[in-house]
Amino acid sequence: xxxxxxxxxxxxxxxxxxxxxxxxxxxxxxxxxxxxxxxxxxxxxxxxxxxxxxxxxxxxxxxxxxxxxxxxxxxxxxxxxxxxxxxxxxxxxxxxxxxxxxxxxxxxxxxxxxxxxxxxxxxxxxxxxxxxxxxxxxxxxxxxxxxxxxxxxxxxxxxxxxxxxxxxxxxxxxxxxxxxxxxxxxxxxxxxxxxxxxxxxxxxxxxxxxxxxxxxxxxxxxxxxxxxxxxxxxxxxxxxxxxxxxxxxxxxxxxxxxxxxxxxxxxxxxxxxxxxxxxxxxxxxxxxxxxxxxxxxx
Numbered sequence: 001x002x003x004x005x006x007x008x009x010x011x012x013x014x015x016x017x018x019x020x021x022x023x024x025x026x027x028x029x030x031x032x033x034x035x036x037x038x039x040x041x042x043x044x045x046x047x048x049x050x051x052x053x054x055x056x057x058x059x060x061x062x063x064x065x066x067x068x069x070x071x072x073x074x075x076x077x078x079x080x081x082x083x084x085x086x087x088x089x090x091x092x093x094x095x096x097x098x099x100x101x102x103x104x105x106x107x108x109x110x111x112x113x114x115x116x117x118x119x120x121x122x123x124x125x126x127x128x129x130x131x132x133x134x135x136x137x138x139x140x141x142x143x144x145x146x147x148x149x150x151x152x153x154x155x156x157x158x159x160x161x162x163x164x165x166x167x168x169x170x171x172x173x174x175x176x177x178x179x180x181x182x183x184x185x186x187x188x189x190x191x192x193x194x195x196x197x198x199x200x201x202x203x204x205x206x207x208x209x210x211x212x213x214x215x216x217x218x219x220x221x222x223x224x225x226x227x228x229x230x231x232x233x234x235x236x237x238x239x240x241x242x243x244x245x246x247x248x249x250x251x252x253x254x255x256x257x258x259x260x261x262x263x264x265x266x267x268x269x270x271x272x273x274x275x276x277x278x279x280x281x282x283x284x285x286x287x288x289x290x291x292x293x294x295x296x297x298x
Contacts, residue, residue, distance in 0.1 A: 074185045092216060105151075121139060191216065236290060
């Protein structure tokens with residue numbers, strides 16, 4: 001990260017200077033500067049005015065502008081999975097799925113059946129017992145039970161995944177006419193995705209299903225997920241598939257936005273079980289039909 005300080009006029013009346021410092025070097029170079037006192041005076045007078053007068057994100061002309069610039073994105077590359085990646089892949093997948101628990105819980109609290117149940121319990125206890133305190137306590141208990149229900153449901157899904165296809169990725173993907181890729185940055189696996197042939201595709205179609213897309217939270221916003229999806233699409237095109245299909249839940253908002261932005265079309269919506277229906281946690285199925293001349297740079 002760089003810290004740049006722009007001054008219209010230096011302390012001795014000369015044209016303004018630009019200080020561009022690494023954060024870890026800023027203090028040392030600052031105190032060694034002959035203009036340290038002038039810069040301190042400037043900071044002391046400008047920062048309060050900026051805090052009071054400039055809304056966050058607004059750029060306005062002023063005598064002193066402070067620019068915080070992030071360092072360039074760390075480079076990454078996508079390669080085939082290796083057995084040495086197994087532990088990191090499992091950890092990345094587990095963490096990525098568990099991040100969806102709060103979103104699933106919030107979603108469940110907003111559906112009509114949940115709200116009606118909570119208000120129904122609250123109203124019944126108040127009418128029968130006449131105690132708002134008891135009604136509030138019961139409502140909190142119900143909310144806690146709902147949180148545990150969501151948490152255990154996601155944990156069960158993760159545990160099942162770790163015991164099935166992710167238990168032996170080489171056997172499940174690479175030796176099954178599919179493939180599995182990892183995105184690597186700085187010697188660490190930061191993203192994963194897999195693809196497997198659909199066993200019973202529609203008549204006249206040859207489909208590949210995308211599985212296990214996940215990117216480390218520290219490396220999101222760099223286009224890694226999109227690059228991984230492109231890798232699957234290119235693999236499918238090279239292997240002569242007509243479609244790439246995938247499934248994702250209603251609460252995985254970033255994934256939904258990514259797939260739709262890349263041209264995937266929603267073709268189905270269903271519930272895995274009665275519990276997920278009660279929780280209003282539906283699964284969306286998306287399809288990307290491969291054109292005859294698919295462009296990697298779409």
